[in-house]
Amino acid sequence: MPLNHLNQPIGEPIVDFTRGELPNIQLIEGQYCCLQHLCADRHFKDIYKFIGPDSPESQWTYLPISAQPNEQAARQLLQEWANSADPYYLAIIDKASQKVVGIFSLMRIDPQNRTIEMGWVIYSNLLKHSRVATEAQYLTMQYVFDKLKYRRYEWKCDSLNQASFNAAKRLGFQFEGIFRRAAVYKDRNRDTAWLSMLKEEWQRMKPKFERWLAADNFDDEGKQLRSLNDC
Numbered sequence: 001m002p003l004n005h006l007n008q009p010i011g012e013p014i015v016d017f018t019r020g021e022l023p024n025i026q027l028i029e030g031q032y033c034c035l036q037h038l039c040a041d042r043h044f045k046d047i048y049k050f051i052g053p054d055s056p057e058s059q060w061t062y063l064p065i066s067a068q069p070n071e072q073a074a075r076q077l078l079q080e081w082a083n084s085a086d087p088y089y090l091a092i093i094d095k096a097s098q099k100v101v102g103i104f105s106l107m108r109i110d111p112q113n114r115t116i117e118m119g120w121v122i123y124s125n126l127l128k129h130s131r132v133a134t135e136a137q138y139l140t141m142q143y144v145f146d147k148l149k150y151r152r153y154e155w156k157c158d159s160l161n162q163a164s165f166n167a168a169k170r171l172g173f174q175f176e177g178i179f180r181r182a183a184v185y186k187d188r189n190r191d192t193a194w195l196s197m198l199k200e201e202w203q204r205m206k207p208k209f210e211r212w213l214a215a216d217n218f219d220d221e222g223k224q225l226r227s228l229n230d231c
Contacts (some may be wrong), residue, residue, distance in 0.1 A: 002116070020111035021148055023088045028139050031213060032096070033132045035139055038089035038103060044101035048074050050124035053165070057085040059122070062161040064185040082103075087120055089229040092127065092136045102136065106144070108154070117154040121164070124131055131213065136173055138209040145202045154194055159191040168195045170228060172205035 001009045028035040037041075038062045049055070053072055055067045068074035082087045087105035103121040109116050127133045144150050155173045157164035169175065173195035181194035184227065197205070211217065211231040218224055 001218045020114040020150055021115075022085070022109060022111060023090075023106050023143075023148070025090065025143065026201050028143060030095075030135045030139050031215070032094070032135050033139070034095060035136060035230075036077065036093060038078065038082045038091050040082045042076060043091045043100045044075060044078055047078060047103060050102075051077075051122060055127070061159045061163065063120075063122070066223075085109075089120065090140070093134070094126070094132050097126075099126070101132065104136070104140070106140070113152075114148075114150040115154065116148075116150050116154040117156065119156070131222070133225075134171075134209070135213055138213065141171075141197070141202055141209075143208070145199050151199055153198075153202070154204075155195040157194050159193040161193075165193055165195075172199075172201060172208075173197050174201065 002012060004010050018096040020219040022095070025035060027038050035095060048068075048071060052068050053070070057067070060066045066199070068077055081087070081103075084105075084111045087107035088109065089103055089105045091100045091105070092102040093099065103120070104122070105118050105120040106121040118137070123133060127136075141153065144153050146194075153173075155164075155171075157168070159165075159178050165175075174197065176194040176196055177193060181189055181191045208231045210226060210227065212228045217226055217231070
């Protein structure tokens with residue numbers, strides 16, 4: 001730990017540090033999926049199926065909004081999201097079906113400190129627990145760390161949202177703690193679990209993702225042969 005001239009411990013120096021870039025994604029392509037910046041017109045039909053009135057009620061428990069009651073409301077919401085710079089929304093497209101099967105965003109974008117957060121994760125039933133979902137997260141991490149050169153990637157969720165917490169842990173995010181009474185939504189309290197990944201941790205996770213996503217890690221029915229952790 002370095003000391004200053006007053007013999008006080010201080011953080012390690014960062015050489016040639018510069019301000020980071022903002023996300024600007026037209027297309028990120030992987031083996032099983034691609035990511036596109038959200039377009040309300042182009043992506044509406046597919047997305048409406050999992051944010052409209054027929055979407056599972058359980059999907060909305062830990063989000064600050066609920067299912068959209070009709071097409072007009074959904075179109076307005078998607079247009080607002082498409083126009084938003086922060087959060088910066090992305091559509092997840094399954095290459096096999098060419099359908100949008102989920103959305104998420106990069107948010108709380110802080111180029112001054114090169115930190116960013118994954119948020120607003122909304123998956124259709126076709127995407128949940130699939131290799132496409134994992135690859136979508138992998139491609140976004142790769143963009144954040146290897147393209148934008150950010151230092152810290154965050155994941156936050158309601159501390160009671162065990163599914164989100166488990167997903168973050170599986171992907172390699174490290175638990176940092178609980179921010180108590182951090183927010184109020186849907187007229188109830190939210191204690192927020194904070195998790196993060198640093199660029200050094202990404203470098204250790206990256207080869208695991210690549211081994212897990214390899215075609216020979218799945219049987220003929222698409223089931224994994226080795227878990228991400230085992231990879």
